Amino acid sequence: MTAYVALLRAVNVGGTGALAMAELRRLCEAAGFAAVRTYIASGNVVFTSPLDAATVKRRLEEALQVSTGRQVSVAVRTAAELAAALAANPFADAPPSTTVLHFLDAPPQADTLERAVAPDGERLALGAREIYVAYGAGMGRSRLKLPSAAEGTARNVNTVAKLVAMTAEVSAA
Structure with a gap:
């Protein structure tokens, strides 16, 4: 058995994607x-x-479509992939609450950083299938434009x- 994490996009955000955990x-x-557990209502x-x-x-996407009547995108990572993404965080010096991983289904495009607009001093880096962003003052105040992350989902x-x-x-259970 493989341990997985599934990260649903646009669930319980702004009241538009309400789905009880x-x-x-x-x-x-x-x-x-099996061994299903949820973490926070997002x-x-x-x-x-x-x-x-x-x-x-x-x-999971098919089950969500049937249940909610709409398409819900899901990023899936194995336990090892998620741990590797966390370990690869290039912004370990930044506060973890304002440093975000944007999870994508595929590797980010080579021109991702060139197409980003970071007017508030956000720092960006590319990962295997992630885009790392250190927001500094916080995501809520940021005017970052990151077109490559539009199809992904972010977690701090x-x-x-x-x-x-x-x-x-x-995995241990």
Whole structure:
């Protein structure tokens, strides 16, 4: 069994993507995932499955479509991939609450940094399938334009660290 984390895009943000975490757990269990746990009401779910990541992603997105009536994008990482993304954070000197990983399905495009507009001094770096952003004054005040992140979903370093710990717990169970 592989431990996975699924990061749902636009769930419980601004009231437009409301999905109770109990319902998300139920959907994951009905899709055949085990040891299902959610973390905060923003679409973070940890579980185990014998399936490969592409099948996990497809199954969860299909279950969400049926349940919510809309397409919900999901970024899926194995426990090892998530831990590696956290370890690769190039902004360890920045506050974890204002440093964000934008999770993508594919590696960021080579021109991602050139196309970004960071008027508030945000620092950016590319990862394997992530874009790292140190927001400095915070994401809420930022006027950062990051076109490459439009299809992804973001989590701050504190959340990613908690999810890494949770994947380690379900792996050990």
